[in-house]
Ligand SMILES: Cc1cc2nc3c(=O)[nH]c(=O)nc-3n(C[C@H](O)[C@H](O)[C@H](O)COP(=O)(O)OP(=O)(O)OC[C@H]3O[C@@H](n4cnc5c(N)ncnc54)[C@H](O)[C@@H]3O)c2cc1C
């Protein structure tokens with residue numbers, strides 16, 4: 426994680442500060458007892474909320490204020506400064522608000538106050554049955570927001586996974602590396618689902634949607650009626666049709682069960698081959714190095730991550746991994762996998778008692794397609810994330826949404842986008858009519874380096890580098906047709922956040 430934690434506790438806010446203490450900044454971090462509290466200026470008001478992000482504990486004072494919201498510099502969660510509500514994922518829990526008194530020129534923080542909650546939607550007109558297919562980022566965020574907004578009808582969530590929705594990005598990072606305990610992985614404890622009357626059905630596969638009868642059939646022979654349906658089926662790893670790909674020491678990585686199985690294998694394995702030099706392949710390589718395995722990365726690409734980040738960042742990432750002992754075999758692929766070796770297409774044989782295949786994913790759109798819902802490399806949705814069938818929505822990795830401003834469609838595989846999709850769908854299911862307008866954002870962590878990326882640049886005409894990549898202090902901009910369409914940042918968290926807002 427980035428290292429922008431603020432060591433200094435700042436002033437004691439119960440003694441008061443003045444506007445001059447803010448200097449030219451909109452925020453001032455101080456403390457009340459041992460609690461870190463953030464003061465923020467919004468117009469003539471001075472508002473106080475907790476200073477620590479409820480996602481992974483990011484330092485909100487190092488973020489930015491936009492309107493009456495504060496944005497976290499680490500993964501761009503968005504909180505209301507008036508109510509403390511976590512308006513935009515990846516945070517879900519609210520911040521505490523603190524009462525502020527103005528005494529002459531002094532601003533004094535008193536006690537925490539009850540956060541203002543959103544009014545519940547009118548019970549009349551609410552759908553009676555909502556079904557969510559998918560127990561991942563988008564499905565969870567939708568269910569959580571439905572209940573947060575006061576939806577009182579039946580809410581069913583079907584998930585093929587054995588585990589409740591989990592922190593998927595961590596599966597290739599700290600969890601796989603052995604630095605995050607299992608207890609950190611669920612997005613919510615199991616009691617959350619019972620307490621919020623969410624009927625979470627694990628190990629249940631949805632097999633058919635009847636768009637006329639408005640039911641979802643499951644593999645175990647049941648039918649779930651719906652008035653509104655969310656398809657949040659995500660994406661599945663591409664598997665290789667090569668000899669040996671079905672051996673027990675060959676893995677893909679998508680679920681908590683996959684990550685657990687890889688960890689189990691690392692207890693005896695010594696040499697790993699990772700096929701693919703994308704984000705998941707490289708994060709996996711770093712995690713396996715942390716567990717002391719020899720790691721060889723095999724990729725058809727000439728440079729890791731070049732297609733997403735460009736040549737300069739790709740070279741930086743390669744050197745970073747090489748310094749940590751990863752050996753690259755670029756411009757080649759795997760021809761076959763034996764019990765103890767992996768044979769490359771160029772004839773090289775590598776020792777391998779663990780093989781991870783990370784060559785990309787495919788959107789899981791077959792269920793929608795079979796039901797006659799419009800699909801084109803993902804489930805097609807409008808800016809309200811509704812599919813071609815009214816009342817049926819799609820969100821997350823599986824959704825290809827229309828961007829009316831740019832006149833094109835987007836499908837991305839980012840955690841925060843999936844969760845924000847889910848949140849927007851929840852509001853639309855309740856009749857709010859919210860467009861999805863967020864700028865896509867993702868992060869990727871490699872050893873002690875975190876790359877943050879805002880925007881969407883499947884291709885570009887030019888790349889501009891501000892700063893020094895090797896010094897881990899840079900903002901890389903991607904230009905297309907004279908417009909900056911995306912930025913990637915290392916050590917420039919605030920700039921990445923500002924661009925995520927400005928690119929809007
Ligand atoms: C190892 C790993 C690391 C990642 N790291 C990052 C990162 O650092 N930053 C980032 O931005 N993104 C990251 N991502 C991507 C991010 O996790 C995805 O974009 C996100 O999970 C997509 O959410 P989703 O809800 O669309 O799909 P998912 O989270 O995959 O959830 C889909 C769910 O649908 C279920 N499902 C599918 N079909 C059916 C069916 N027929 N019946 C019942 N259930 C079904 C699946 O079992 C699953 O529970 C990572 C992904 C992985 C795998």
Ligand code: FES
Pocket residue numbers: 478479480481482483497498499500501502515516
């Ligand atoms: S720590 Fe704040 S968004 Fe992740």
